[in-house]
Amino acid sequence: MSQMTAPPARRSWWRRNQIAITPWLFLAPGILFFAVYVILPIFQSIGISTTQWDGLGEPVSVGLRNYEELYYDPAFYVSLRNNLIWLVLYLLAIPAGLFIALFLNQTVTGIRIYKSLFFFPFVISQVVVGLVFTWFYDPAFGLLNVMLGWFGAGPVNVLGDPNYVTYGIIAAGLWPQTAYCMILYLTGLNAVNPELIEAGRLDNAKGWRMLWHVVLPQLKPATFIAFVVTIIGALRSFDLISIMTNGGPFGESRVLSFYMFEVALSEYGFRMGYGAAIAVVLFLIMLCFISYFLWSMYREERQR
Template sequence: MSFWRRHRAWLYPVIFLLPGVAVFGTIIVASALESLWVSLHSWDGMGPKTWVGLANFRELLDDPQFYTSLKNNLIWVLMFLLAPALGLAIALGVNQPIRGIRLVKSLFFVPLVLAPAAVGVIFVWFYDPSFGLLAKLYGLAGATPPALLSDERLVTFAVVGAALWPQVAFCMILFLAGLSNIDESVLSAARVDGARGWRMLVHIVLPQLSQVNFLAIAVSVIGALRSFDIIAVMTQGGPFGSSATLAYQMYEQSIFSYRFGYGAAIATVLFGGVAVFIAWYLHRLLRSERI
């Protein structure tokens, strides 16, 4: 018997996994290690690197903008946790055998196909205090519209509100896919036993959506932590850095200030935060499944 036939039980999986592992190792792992290496240097992106050890990380601890960006990332995470709940609520609403519901589904799906830059431009117009739709609504009530994107206290909430629009649509699609895979016989048995409304949702539907819920929460949190593109379109981190996140501060320090070592230090902190969250969340998920 040839070597191939004797070992094909594990050779086939290895062959299929190798391309993905190679791409992941090159693009993700190698890039993360290179970023960590750069964070230990002072480098303008073109000349030779100068070893500075942990100086970039010590500077982060004394940088007020770092704490502003970190606070904004926490705001993004907390507000983005609304996306799975809202997505589930919309999915339950549009997953009904009602005439014309496909049109409603397509309307909710629209934000997902828009580029983040397009979403940012739309909401810049929406928030504009002189001619935006928000200004028109305030005008109907006889009130003065706020300049949300110019207010240091409100700008982050306004930007996150814009980013939530496509994120809720994404979560809705995930939950619609999950709802379509629920075993109808289980629902029928629950109805026979008298389960209705809230009891049906909590005890029958949600347990069968646990994997979808995990994916929706994980993607939402990771999306909030790496938020960049819509900030670049709507505020460029302003006013006075009040809407910047760690991802945007990393970009600003690297591209505009030519401080690639400092930018890499911010990226390393951000990567560490994402890794800790994923490890903690996977641990909780696996422990709940064992129970």
């Protein structure tokens, strides 16, 4: 007499979906914090930008009046112009970091000392960087004017001249930013496939051809991160300006983030709504650049 086989036990819902759900459980805390501390404040800032509010009393809705005032505000355009200058010149940190990383990737005597010297700007505070360059630019005893004196040039008050001040602060910011890009590229160079390098050498690829056709394509992830971080750093520049010039002279070194601080929390009477409007404009500019790079990266991944 044949025995009847028992039907297989039905697995629980958790066992059937465990592989698909487990990654989301690990991501859940990060997503929650990102939503509470990033996404929610963005929408709150958009709401505040449509109000007149001093940060203490009851907000009064004014519609788009803050944005209309921005349209006619000359200080806003000075800040926007300086942000664009920051954005263009700050990107110099990427090729500079790449070439320093290529140099430090060689096997030469004392390379650890060189790496430490180039890495040093990244680990020190931006406040320290600002103070160092403030002393460096000082028209009375600064090293810059001492070196200019060797060539018979007169003293230059970099931080006191509206024509030079923005470029002087950007030069200070490029010092640690170049070190950061250097670290990204050093990490990327460690992951370069040596077989592709050997194949390029067999095809007689040397120098620039090797760099352009073999090395740089493998450094695309590092380049993407360097672009994103550098653009964000250029658009949210605040600490160096606050330390070195406090927005002066005559407001010529302001950027949008510093102007937002001024109107919301400083001498302009705690205009939170107007400051939030500046923040929204800055966020939209940043969003355009980051979205473009994300879309470019996604399109390249799909074409593979």
